[in-house]
Amino acid sequence: MQPFTPALDDLLELLAALDRRLRPPEAGGRAAPAGDQLLQRSHLVEIYNEVDALIAGIRSVEAGYRRCRDRFTLVPAGCICTGPDGAILEANRAAGTLVGVEPDRLQGFPLQAYLEPGCVPAFRSAVAALVRGEEVPPQEFRFARPAGRTFPAAVAVRVAPDPGGGPPEFLWAFCDLSGQEEALRESEERYRELTENISDAFIALDREDRIISSNRAAVRLLGSPEEEVIGKSIYDIFPELQSEAVTGFLREIRESGRADIAEYSFHFRGREHTFEVRALPTREGVALYIHDISDRRQAEEALRKSEEQYRAVVESQTEMIYRRSPDGTITFANDAYCRSIGIPCGDLVGRRYVPAVPADDRARVRQHLTSLTPAHPAATIEHRVVMPDGRVRWQQWTDTAFFDDGGAVTEFQSVGRDISEAQMAREALLLANRKLNLLSDVTRHDILNRLNVLSGYLDLSREQADDPVLLEYYRREEDALREIRRYITFTGEYQDIGLSAPAWQDVGEAALEAAAGLVTGGVAVEVQVRDLEVYADPLIVRVFSNFIENSLRHGGGITRIRIYPEESESGMTVVYEDDGIGIPYPEKEAIFEQGFGRQTGLGLFLAREILAITGLSLRETGIPGTGARFEIAVPPESYRLTDRGRAR
Numbered sequence: 106m107q108p109f110t111p112a113l114d115d116l117l118e119l120l121a122a123l124d125r126r127l128r129p130p131e132a133g134g135r136a137a138p139a140g141d142q143l144l145q146r147s148h149l150v151e152i153y154n155e156v157d158a159l160i161a162g163i164r165s166v167e168a169g170y171r172r173c174r175d176r177f178t179l180v181p182a183g184c185i186c187t188g189p190d191g192a193i194l195e196a197n198r199a200a201g202t203l204v205g206v207e208p209d210r211l212q213g214f215p216l217q218a219y220l221e222p223g224c225v226p227a228f229r230s231a232v233a234a235l236v237r238g239e240e241v242p243p244q245e246f247r248f249a250r251p252a253g254r255t256f257p258a259a260v261a262v263r264v265a266p267d268p269g270g271g272p273p274e275f276l277w278a279f280c281d282l283s284g285q286e287e288a289l290r291e292s293e294e295r296y297r298e299l300t301e302n303i304s305d306a307f308i309a310l311d312r313e314d315r316i317i318s319s320n321r322a323a324v325r326l327l328g329s330p331e332e333e334v335i336g337k338s339i340y341d342i343f344p345e346l347q348s349e350a351v352t353g354f355l356r357e358i359r360e361s362g363r364a365d366i367a368e369y370s371f372h373f374r375g376r377e378h379t380f381e382v383r384a385l386p387t388r389e390g391v392a393l394y395i396h397d398i399s400d401r402r403q404a405e406e407a408l409r410k411s412e413e414q415y416r417a418v419v420e421s422q423t424e425m426i427y428r429r430s431p432d433g434t435i436t437f438a439n440d441a442y443c444r445s446i447g448i449p450c451g452d453l454v455g456r457r458y459v460p461a462v463p464a465d466d467r468a469r470v471r472q473h474l475t476s477l478t479p480a481h482p483a484a485t486i487e488h489r490v491v492m493p494d495g496r497v498r499w500q501q502w503t504d505t506a507f508f509d510d511g512g513a514v515t516e517f518q519s520v521g522r523d524i525s526e527a528q529m530a531r532e533a534l535l536l537a538n539r540k541l542n543l544l545s546d547v548t549r550h551d552i553l554n555r556l557n558v559l560s561g562y563l564d565l566s567r568e569q570a571d572d573p574v575l576l577e578y579y580r581r582e583e584d585a586l587r588e589i590r591r592y593i594t595f596t597g598e599y600q601d602i603g604l605s606a607p608a609w610q611d612v613g614e615a616a617l618e619a620a621a622g623l624v625t626g627g628v629a630v631e632v633q634v635r636d637l638e639v640y641a642d643p644l645i646v647r648v649f650s651n652f653i654e655n656s657l658r659h660g661g662g663i664t665r666i667r668i669y670p671e672e673s674e675s676g677m678t679v680v681y682e683d684d685g686i687g688i689p690y691p692e693k694e695a696i697f698e699q700g701f702g703r704q705t706g707l708g709l710f711l712a713r714e715i716l717a718i719t720g721l722s723l724r725e726t727g728i729p730g731t732g733a734r735f736e737i738a739v740p741p742e743s744y745r746l747t748d749r750g751r752a753r
Contacts, residue, residue, distance in 0.1 A: 184197045502521040723735060
């Protein structure tokens, strides 16, 4: 790139001198304006205009040239312009920075002087090709700095012909690769560290399937140090792999350029091994990642056999078993269930199926399923099902929900059995009990009437007698009548226990109903139970009625009654407490015995019996002098919190 600015400066100076000669001087030595007499001649005006245009054009060329030079100087890539002999004509700042010499000091020196000796022949060959008019592809040279350090650079070169026919110039552009070289070295170190620390055996093969590198896991697998296996064919190490399947697999990886995975089993070190081989194409050949999956395959085989045994056990069960997704798609069903609905298992699995449940039971079934939670995933329900032949059967189902990490249901498992005969027997028993209760009511009513008659005659007899002995006999007979009447009344209360089937009872509503049926006066009854249901006999209302009545009658001036729940890992406790005189320690268990107390002595005895029907227990734990405290212990399977929809 020849210097251009000095020539332009000389030309502009000559043109300026010509301009001064064309213009006559004014007074004071300045050139006359164009309107002067001398310039009125048309040919002189034309010459003057052409000179002005030429000056403006040259200045525009000069400005463009300066911009090009600035770009050449400031371009971030190293650029050096040489002649055909390789001598440096000009260099930009980036080139000077890379070779460690100021750009001006590079001029005149041969470019090859800044190359490593080993790169000089390639450089001369490139120059010769350029002189012959051939294109030279980009290549890599190593440059030497004055301090002795060298660096790699990618070099591209183009020929810049001289428009005037003079010798061409060669424009060399190069990029420092030392950073890339360091990055490549670090990448190779990281790659080596990675392959050394993975548990899989890593073996790199060339295109002839010879081993060119391996990691520690591969050395353990091969049973020989790395230096002893480098250069050997992998088939020399594992003769069992010398098969068309393996050689074809590796050939396909090399030719297609796509990764693949395969499994191979062969006898190795005294037993049968199965290896999973992942193969990736590389520039040198193929990289193999080998993982011994023998134990996994054995575990899978053991699992398969276990599943077969499990299926055999499940299929032999008389209970109906099936699993389904939340949308009703059947994922598994045993023969007993398929037979019950009249659909072959092969046709049922994979399709959506919902049992036909009568309309009266559907809401209860939906509530039962939505009540399952991760904390309490299983529950049992009894409901009717319409069979394929139109008959209605009673079935008992234990449903278990399975949840993902987010608490969403992923699958249901249901185990059921037909309880129609048991339900018929239960209904027959209930009918018999109702008839017996009716007979008991009539008989009790007649007995009480006769007792009233007998009591009246005793009153009349006592009025007619003066003998103290007879009066004592009459008193004892009246006591006996009262006892008989008490026992008859007790049978009327006790006969209702178990008459109705247990169901989910709202504890708060039961307590409020009990309080509403009593005159509490100024005593505050605080029911602090919400959304808690327990599985109990419907007579649970009578339990709370008995508590409240005892507090009002025997509490000793109570002002407050409180009912609230306490949940723990063992279940739920419904607490009833008042602020009365409490119950002495010696009487805490005796109060639940039949006949204890200042009245009939049957209330708390009946309360415990009512709760015991569904496994609920009752005890008194209050501190004498601070009030009575009754605790109803409810096991986890017998309560649920309806506000969160959780079955407990």
